[in-house]
Amino acid sequence: MRALCNREGLLTAFNMVSGVVPTRSPKPILQNVKLTVDDEEGSVLMGTDLEVGIRHRVLGVKVEAAGSAILPTAKIGPILRTSGDQDLLLETTEEHLLVKGARSSFKLPLEDPSLYPEVPDFAADRYHVILSGNLKKLIRRTVFATDLESARYALGGVLVELRPDGVSMIGTDGRRLAKMSAEAQSENDPPAPSGTPVIPVKALKLIERNLVDDDLLVHLTIQSGAAVLVRTEGAVIYSRLVEGRFPRYQDVFPTSVETRVPMTVGPLRLAVEQASIVTSDESRGVDFQFGPGALVLSSQAADVGSAQVDLPLDYQGKPVDITFDPRYLLDALKTLDDDAEITAELIDAKNAAVFKTPDDYTYVVMPLTRER
């Protein structure tokens, strides 16, 4: 292999790919990334930890001899970052990998590229097409609600539901649940995935990082209940699905809602942030008193103090008092636009509260009981 690589182009790909490379692994070859240069197919940088894998295109490569090379992550990263060169020549000889700039050159040990595990490519011709901005929202608004520590492994990821004209993602840790739905198109009538496909958090974060623009089309396919593949403008991301069955979550939505309170995200978020200043690890709760014309938030904690925050409301119904862990509300409010409308659907202090936005986001939170 011999290629003159634009340093910026290679570094962009490297920064995206090196994130999945394990720093320690029983299979030392996984501590590398693999570069394949080819004028016809385009040049690709690959990395995997066998759970999650990514193939990222590399722009600005002048191929002199097509081929592949294994690049040691721990050495290539610093070389790319410290070099002042516009282009670097990467070349494999009988024994070494050579990296040459104008005034620097590196000779690194050579590994056999055929030993690097296959990073699956996007081969499906039946898949869903989602707007990148929508996929970004789907991920951001659900991934925080997952629970990586749970003994129920399926809660360590986000459930994906695919319909011919839409996609939903659902994340929960057993105390709150986030569900986001968005429009999607389907290409060649993809089959409905079997079981409950759950994408691990690590893969979701990698996908989100690869969604740079909001108005590009992204392709998504679930492979026979075992893996998910996402194709963005510059990359293909592969991930094994989380094992275990996602619980039947439909039961958590209350059926008889009595109170609907319309609010705006920004002021609500600020009020919750203010009230949560005066909480402590022992006393986390903030009391929410929804009443005609105003929401009163109050909190108190021993040795910390107390706080009261009033938020004017366009609400004239009956009063409802309920206590929340403010962190749960902030987790969701932070993912929403400040000027968006949000409606709280309430029953009483013991039942789940549901927050909804007009763009098909639903967030269910269980309260704290008041046993003071």
Place this chain on the structure above:
Amino acid sequence: MVRPERQQKIIHIDMDAFYASVEQRDRPELRGQPVAVGGSRERGVVAAASYEARRFGVRSAMSSISAKRKCPGLIFVKPRFDVYRSVSHQIRAIFAEYTPLVEPLSLDEAYLDVTENLKASPSATAIAEEIRARIRGETGLTASAGVSYNKFLAKIASDERKPDGLFVITPKRGPAFVEGLPVGKFHGIGPVTRAKMEALGIHTGGDLRARSLAFLQEHFGKAGPYYYSLARGVDERPVRPDRVRKSIGAETTFGADLFTAEEARAALEPLIAKVWSCCEASGVSGRTATLKAKYSDFRQITRSRTSDAPITSRPAFEGLVSALLEPLFPVGKGIRLLGVTLSSLDVDAEPHEGRQLRLPLEADAALPSRGDREG
């Protein structure tokens, strides 16, 4: 504070068949009957057995099924930990009148350092008798007491005249007493270590004393120096009244190594039961479950998992432990020891505030959930 120049006076108080005796006290129809406190169901474990039941060979931590086999007339009684806790408070209040240096080991057992005491009594034996009489008068229950010059001997002494007895091991008699003591009675020597010692020709404290420190270290590693001291009747551990429990754990070394997940699950059951009843008894809950396994080559591993909310039901605890156990199989080497620990203890969980409610997701044994406490 260790004052080696001064002779310590230590009392070990141990309630007799505590849970079972409380039940027999409160339900006269159980008196004179073989009673087991614990679940009678298939997976139940005996938490405590009355003396009548012990005569049939029923012991605590035995599975309810084998207990029933040994004693067909065994009466199972559901534990009432809140009652045991309140009796325990009564007893501790009595202790507190004699000395602030009380180290409770469990609800029914404690060490008291009475070297200096609030009654200015020179006789530890007199104090022990007085405490036993007061326990009987105020709770209607009997206790046994051991009096000696360190914790090790005081604990052995309390076992000497059980039930309802008192035994003193004076500094003069200490070494001779240890000499004749079978090694199996030593604190910290379980069945496996005992078998190993017996294979080495060590049957009594005297045999143990005859071995050099180097010999004991070679054969028993880190525990060597401890055994060396015990064999000489020496135990310098102070009575620590401020002891705060950081974890509750139990472990067993097996006579024969285990190779299958089923064997391991069965072996864990009494350990889980023991840890769980200890939690229930003391009213604490924990968030972290830890599984420890030692292989036949003495390599040891621990696996733990922490849940966000306190683990409040035994099935949830079992679920966590079995989730930790499964990935260990298949094993290359046999397992010689298994242990279970619950930590991140929360004595008074979220004291100032209500608790976080959970979504009504379908029940799952592996998912700790509050509010599904076992009856």
